[in-house]
Amino acid sequence: MAALLRGKSGAITAGLVGYLFFVEFVSGILQGYYIPLIPDLARYLEIDDPDFNWFEAAQLLLSALVVPILAKLGDMVGHKKILLISTVLTAGASWWLVFAADFWSFLAAWALQGFYVVWLPLEVALIFDRGRATGRGASATRRAAGLLVVALEAGAIAGALGGARVFEAFGGNIPLTLSLPAIAVTAAFFVIWFGVPESQPVSGRRLDTIGFTLLTLSLLTITSGLAFLRINGPDAWWVYLVIVVGLALLYPFGRWVLGHPDPAIDLRVLRRPDMWPVQLVAGLFGISVLGAQAPLASFAGTPTEAGYGLGLDASDISTIIGVYLIGMIIGAGLFSATARRVPPRAQLIVATALVALGYLMFLPFHYSALQVIINMAVAGIGSGALVAALPAAAAAAAPLGQTGIATGLTNTTKTIGGSFASAVFAIVVVYVGTQSIVSTAGTYAGYLTVFAICGVSALIGMLLLAFVPKLAFRDPVAVDETAATEAAAEPTPDARA
Incomplete structure (x- = not known):
């Protein structure tokens, strides 16, 4: 500090x-x-x-x-x-x-x-x-x-x-x-x-009450539908209708804010090449950092008589969670320590790659507590860096007077991604594959599917970050220095001749 x-x-x-x-x-x-x-x-x-x-x-x-x-x-x-x-x-x-x-x-x-x-x-x-x-x-x-x-x-x-x-x-x-x-x-x-x-707030701003009301109705409907899906299971057909209604409410919200001089959320800013990938990656990140917590804990606690799982008690499961949190501390610390030396776009890509690697490692390596701990440590390092990197990147990409809403949206999209994943994973671990001989356990194929979804979603996030401009999220001073260096390196017209 x-x-x-x-x-x-x-x-x-x-x-x-x-x-x-x-x-x-x-x-x-x-x-x-x-x-x-x-x-x-x-x-x-x-x-x-x-x-x-x-x-x-x-x-x-x-x-x-x-x-x-x-x-x-x-x-x-x-x-x-x-x-x-x-x-x-x-x-x-x-x-x-x-x-x-x-x-x-x-x-x-x-x-x-x-x-x-x-x-x-x-x-x-x-x-x-x-x-x-x-x-x-x-x-x-x-x-x-x-x-x-x-x-x-x-x-x-x-x-x-x-x-x-x-x-x-x-x-x-x-x-x-x-x-x-x-x-x-x-x-x-x-x-x-x-x-x-x-x-220092920007003067002359006002709250877009109608825009936020439409957004609140949409988010309330979508997240309520996801919560009811997790609780009532996939057979409750009406929960899908609730989710569809919530998604449909985004249309009038979008029409309204595009015509408002000071909108609740400026969709034009969200369309910028240094902003939309960050917000999408935040949503994809929510799948693993929020949605995978319960499946990971239940997999670790599944009795070994099922033919899979680790059969750990609550104390041992808390140890694994502790390793994950320590990994997040390491990842956040490394992100902070390399902030001046490593381009922010590269930091984001490396962090998402580590999350992807950690969860994809579960597919071949999930047979012992040591393997799971290593997987969680790798994913934790990437997750810790992303928790810090995403709001910081959104702030750097936001225009004057919109840093708060830009950083806040990374949290909202992450929450929605986690809510969606939590609802889907609760179904996947029960209905995908053959039911375990242990009646209280999820299915083996279901757990592997959860790990695969977490890993693939992080890979997709890594690919999305490739669309971010090379100099995005950097200091204006650093951008000017880079531009000056590149200009000096270009050959003069005489030299080309």
Whole structure:
């Protein structure tokens, strides 16, 4: 961090990144803390374990809806203001969880806690806007984004390791256990308030209410259909109708925003050659980073009597997940360390290639815990780099005043990709191939299909990035230097003669 720009007005300082580092560490705690508590939370709420899927579905749905709106508001009124508002909402929901003792109140609180998903896009937008004037904002933002993802994954590890231990230390008291993440989010609010400077919003902006209403209706319908598909299975014909209706609602949304002077999402910007591949890759990345979590865990826990699977208990499965998270930390750290020396387009291509390699390695190598750990480590390194690289690339490609919405869209498309994959994978592992002799296990062919889809989707993302212009996402200073070097290397007319 110390090497980041210091001492200039509008520069990306080590102090700024340090404050945001703490905020992302808290975000990681929220993502990891509750996972080992799920069985105990289900018993506390007197529900079945599978019913906990409703909480996850509700939070994913809320995140898909609110991120574009909050990101746009950040561009309009200042990213710090919206970061503070989202933190207040997250803190309020976290404290609500402490006192929620029934299914419906816990469901509402859990969903509202999902406001934290907008933190990273807003932070990246804030950092890029602050560093834009230096001419090196793009590379400095990539370095900072890598450090923030390191904090995110370190927090997730700390949360996953600490949740169960805190629960035991408090003698199984659920409200006391849930109070710690609420305290952490409350502390994050004051860190932002006192330590993070405001970005410079562009004046004269206004919120496209109709555009966001149409987009919200479409996303709400699509993600609801995907959630119902995962829960009700492929035989529920009506869920496909819900998804089709949601997709159809994108047409009036597109017609509206193309005719609006300050649209909710500027589709003309999304058509740019340095933007559309980034957003599509984010959606494809969501397939593996969000959608494959449950199939991977269930494959690792499948009894070996089925003829496949690893037969691991919860503790060993958490170790594999920990290796994956450590891989993500390494990947984010490498992305940050090489931000100045490696072209950003090359970083993105290498990261997607590692994700593809990691999941495709599952096809021949899935017979032992060591093989699975190696696969997950490779995929984790690529995933960690992508979590940092995608919003940073979107920020660099966005025009002035649209960094927030551009970075936020990478999160939204990733969430939609993950929701789609989660619904499809839940069906694939049950219906593809021959049913296992272990009635509770998925099919062998289904698991291999999941691994193949994750690997191929990353390969497609890598190919899409080949369409990105060579000098995309780079600092203006670096682009000018490259252009000058190439011009100097060209032979003069006399030399050609």
